[in-house]
Amino acid sequence: MPKYExxxxxxxxxxxxxxxxxxxxxxxxxxxxxxxxxEGSPANIIDEVKKSGLRGRGGAGxxxxxxxSFIPKDHVGPRYLCCNADxxxxxxxxxxxxxxxxxxxxxxxxxxxCYAIGAATAYIYIRGEFDxxxxxxxxxxxxxxxxxxxxxxxxxxxxxxxxxVHRGAGAYICGEETALLESIEGKRGKPRIKPPFPAIHxxxxxxxxxxxxxxxxxxxxxxxxxxxxxxxxGIGKSTGTRIFGVSGQxxxxxxYEVPMGVTVREMIYDIAGGIRGNKKLKAFIPGGASxxxxxxxxxxxPLDFESIKEAGSMLGSGAITVMDEDTCIVWAAMNxxxxxxxxxxxxxxxxxxxxxxxxxxxxxxxxxxGREGDVDQxxxxxGRIEGKTVCAFGEAEIGPIxxxxxxxxxxxxxxxxxxxxxxxxxxxxxxxx
Numbered sequence: 234m235p236k237y238e239x240x241x242x243x244x245x246x247x248x249x250x251x252x253x254x255x256x257x258x259x260x261x262x263x264x265x266x267x268x269x270x271x272e273g274s275p276a277n278i279i280d281e282v283k284k285s286g287l288r289g290r291g292g293a294g295x296x297x298x299x300x301x302s303f304i305p306k307d308h309v310g311p312r313y314l315c316c317n318a319d320x321x322x323x324x325x326x327x328x329x330x331x332x333x334x335x336x337x338x339x340x341x342x343x344x345x346x347c348y349a350i351g352a353a354t355a356y357i358y359i360r361g362e363f364d365x366x367x368x369x370x371x372x373x374x375x376x377x378x379x380x381x382x383x384x385x386x387x388x389x390x391x392x393x394x395x396x397x398v399h400r401g402a403g404a405y406i407c408g409e410e411t412a413l414l415e416s417i418e419g420k421r422g423k424p425r426i427k428p429p430f431p432a433i434h435x436x437x438x439x440x441x442x443x444x445x446x447x448x449x450x451x452x453x454x455x456x457x458x459x460x461x462x463x464x465x466x467g468i469g470k471s472t473g474t475r476i477f478g479v480s481g482q483x484x485x486x487x488x489y490e491v492p493m494g495v496t497v498r499e500m501i502y503d504i505a506g507g508i509r510g511n512k513k514l515k516a517f518i519p520g521g522a523s524x525x526x527x528x529x530x531x532x533x534x535p536l537d538f539e540s541i542k543e544a545g546s547m548l549g550s551g552a553i554t555v556m557d558e559d560t561c562i563v564w565a566a567m568n569x570x571x572x573x574x575x576x577x578x579x580x581x582x583x584x585x586x587x588x589x590x591x592x593x594x595x596x597x598x599x600x601x602x603g604r605e606g607d608v609d610q611x612x613x614x615x616g617r618i619e620g621k622t623v624c625a626f627g628e629a630e631i632g633p634i635x636x637x638x639x640x641x642x643x644x645x646x647x648x649x650x651x652x653x654x655x656x657x658x659x660x661x662x663x664x665x666x
Contacts, residue, residue, distance in 0.1 A: 468494030520549025
């Protein structure tokens, strides 16, 4: 397995590192925050993050510094930062490790961001199932208050900051930034119509920045080592390192921090140890459950935002799911749609009803009751969902379906013509029970 310089995982790689404030401080923790409070202006910090090329690690890959710059400079009233820790995308588990193993890294990034945008209050919106992560964060925040790196008049600078943990209730849709805001405000987690965007009307209708855990964890390193250092890692417009969570039928599943731009082949075969049982690769999803599937012909595609998009998918959350030659693609598509249908917030009719119809047809095909014309009907239904919902959930749920038909239509047709699944012959029986 090739070795790369670790940035976000560097502390965790040290023997005996616990993630406590004391351990984090020994590694130079909070020196970046103290540095910006004593030497840097908010405008200079935003400019430094812009120069680094840091892009959001939660899915969309939007430039982080540019997002911060959207907060109105002349706004009179509160501003907020919301850390999106609602990591609910199937196959995605990198933020959980960052929070549980090195929470102060993220907290310091949050503090720097708050100073840069002029926010005195920040929230960590954490997935409801992350009991341990929420407990660790609460303890870390208490440590930070005790050490006076958050609270009132930090480092004698006159800047004050409060950070709160807000636990979700297990709704995937609350990973969508405006649904997250609605949930913090005590409402049902349903996405808002945009515009207006959160930078203008966010939490409590005040200017708000929403960043992912991994995104914020990068910020202290950029301040300490400089934008040029960060920009020198990676490829093109995709700078820095990225944590990829590799799962599925590989020998070494796990989280791996690598420079942006390593190829899919390197990730699967060199880093994750190849396919289990020396089987052939059939398909993979490069960026979480909502990313379109890709085939072995895409193995040499660099893992950066532009290259993956050009190849017909998206880097998304950086969760790579690997499927070997024995995987039934119809079953895989059905399995993903079961998740999306269950997690639809129900606000938009095309998503709420359309996902149910798509799932029903996929189940029918997998169970051996598929009909002629079902595949075209699936594509028609997906077309009636795409672009017709308030948020991007509609596009997310049809991505795996449309791509699976594009690359493996013959397999769908085989299910229909043979009246059963060639990979799971007893699918109808097992699913009935």
